[in-house]
Amino acid sequence: MTIEITGFDWVPDFAKGFVRDLRPRWACEELGLPYRMRLLSATSPRPADYFDEQPWGQVPVVRDGDIELFESGAILLHLGERDERLLPRDPQGRATAISWLFAAYNSVEPMMFELGNISIFAADQEWAKLRRPSLLDFAGGRLDKLSDAIEGREWLAGSFSVADIAMATVLRLAQDTDLVSSRPVLADYLARALARPAFQRALAAQLADFKPEPQAA
Amino acid sequence: MTIEITGFDWVPDFAKGFVRDLRPRWACEELGLPYRMRLLSATSPRPADYFDEQPWGQVPVVRDGDIELFESGAILLHLGERDERLLPRDPQGRATAISWLFAAYNSVEPMMFELGNISIFAADQEWAKLRRPSLLDFAGGRLDKLSDAIEGREWLAGSFSVADIAMATVLRLAQDTDLVSSRPVLADYLARALARPAFQRALAAQLADFKPEPQAA
Numbered sequence: 001m002t003i004e005i006t007g008f009d010w011v012p013d014f015a016k017g018f019v020r021d022l023r024p025r026w027a028c029e030e031l032g033l034p035y036r037m038r039l040l041s042a043t044s045p046r047p048a049d050y051f052d053e054q055p056w057g058q059v060p061v062v063r064d065g066d067i068e069l070f071e072s073g074a075i076l077l078h079l080g081e082r083d084e085r086l087l088p089r090d091p092q093g094r095a096t097a098i099s100w101l102f103a104a105y106n107s108v109e110p111m112m113f114e115l116g117n118i119s120i121f122a123a124d125q126e127w128a129k130l131r132r133p134s135l136l137d138f139a140g141g142r143l144d145k146l147s148d149a150i151e152g153r154e155w156l157a158g159s160f161s162v163a164d165i166a167m168a169t170v171l172r173l174a175q176d177t178d179l180v181s182s183r184p185v186l187a188d189y190l191a192r193a194l195a196r197p198a199f200q201r202a203l204a205a206q207l208a209d210f211k212p213e214p215q216a217a
Numbered sequence: 218m219t220i221e222i223t224g225f226d227w228v229p230d231f232a233k234g235f236v237r238d239l240r241p242r243w244a245c246e247e248l249g250l251p252y253r254m255r256l257l258s259a260t261s262p263r264p265a266d267y268f269d270e271q272p273w274g275q276v277p278v279v280r281d282g283d284i285e286l287f288e289s290g291a292i293l294l295h296l297g298e299r300d301e302r303l304l305p306r307d308p309q310g311r312a313t314a315i316s317w318l319f320a321a322y323n324s325v326e327p328m329m330f331e332l333g334n335i336s337i338f339a340a341d342q343e344w345a346k347l348r349r350p351s352l353l354d355f356a357g358g359r360l361d362k363l364s365d366a367i368e369g370r371e372w373l374a375g376s377f378s379v380a381d382i383a384m385a386t387v388l389r390l391a392q393d394t395d396l397v398s399s400r401p402v403l404a405d406y407l408a409r410a411l412a413r414p415a416f417q418r419a420l421a422a423q424l425a426d427f428k429p430e431p432q433a434a
Binding site: 051055056057066067068069070071072073074077078091092095096098099100101102103105106107109110113114122125126127128130131134142145146148149 | 285286288309317324326327342343344345351
């Protein structure tokens with residue numbers, strides 16, 4: 001049965017290539033798993049019953065046979081459990097990969113959310129201008145530690161895993177700053193991840209699914 | 218083999234009862250699993266080799282036999298996999314619980330982090346005062362949706378699970394605001410979770426482990 005992933009039919013330019021259905025798309029591309037998209041209108045109100053599938057009204061939701069999941073972290077874990085190419089099968093390798101998967105979602109991405117807030121959504125607000133230095137400083141300290149952890153490794157948990165899909169897509173959110181580019185270990189890690197043909201295919205597929213203009217309800 | 222959890226020997230008052238070793242303690246208490254604490258000095262520099270166990274120098278790290286994990290979300294998942302009382306065994310129940318586990322960590326806790334920043338760490342800074350209304354507004358909107366999702370349910374994934382340990386400890390971080398108390402469904406859910414004897418035991422155990430004064434290096 002083909003995996004179904006929800007996405008949007010259009011998003012503003014700043015979000016193109018960054019919507020989180022990119023993560024399960026990438027995982028499916030790594031595994032050669034076919035998937036089909038269920039595209040929601042980004043500009044119409046979400047259908048009321050979609051909130052039963054995804055409590056925040058966001059994407060992605062994934063259906064895999066009889067199983068339905070939301071939150072891209074849970075979906076990545078599910079896809080990793082399907083195939084050892086995305087999640088080591090030895091107990092410590094699995095534990096390390098899952099530790100890093102949560103690290104990407106809970107210890108690195110939250111500061112990227114706030115970076116998005118100050119750089120995009122609240123860019124013209126006084127608090128956002130005042131907040132910028134301390135946020136960049138805090139994020140930089142965290143990324144220094146991430147750099148220390150990655151130094152000398154190719155991937156977070158030995159072989160490439162869902163943790164790398166998560167961490168690379170999170171680090172990519174800092175592209176408008178020098179947070180990653182100024183840290184050679186992280187810049188190399190991110191470049192290595194994004195050079196994977198599966199990422200390139202996933203990115204091209206997301207971009208190809210957006211209509212040129214927002215669709216009215 | 219007894220599970221080992223890292224914690225701190227002292228923290229400032231605002232953090233007492235909120236340090237994240239509370240989450241695996243709670244899970245162990247639910248299962249009746251004995252655990253021992255490895256307490257780190259909160260005031261001394263972290264031993265350099267601790268960063269090999271926990272990249273950010275934080276707690277908890279858990280050792281369970283030969284397996285070592287970091288990030289409390291990964292640890293909760295591991296403990297859930299040990300025992301169906303904390304993670305349903307039917308495939309959809311498991312998928313739902315893991316979706317909510319990631320939801321707590323990635324879709325609710327990040328705004329609680331920022332609430333901690335504006336309320337505690339940066340309370341005297343101008344940006345924090347200016348940021349407060351929009352952050353409370355955004356968090357409130359998210360919690361409205363959480364309330365809709367929980368309404369009519371006892372727990373997030375049918376039976377009590379690690380997702381509830383995560384979500385309740387996250388919601389508890391908003392205690393100095395009316396974000397939870399003004400939403401009856403969430404207030405009841407949180408009260409139901411925190412009334413569990415296992416939570417009470419875990420909380421008492423964390424508080425009992427703090428020394429009265431910070432310990433010099």
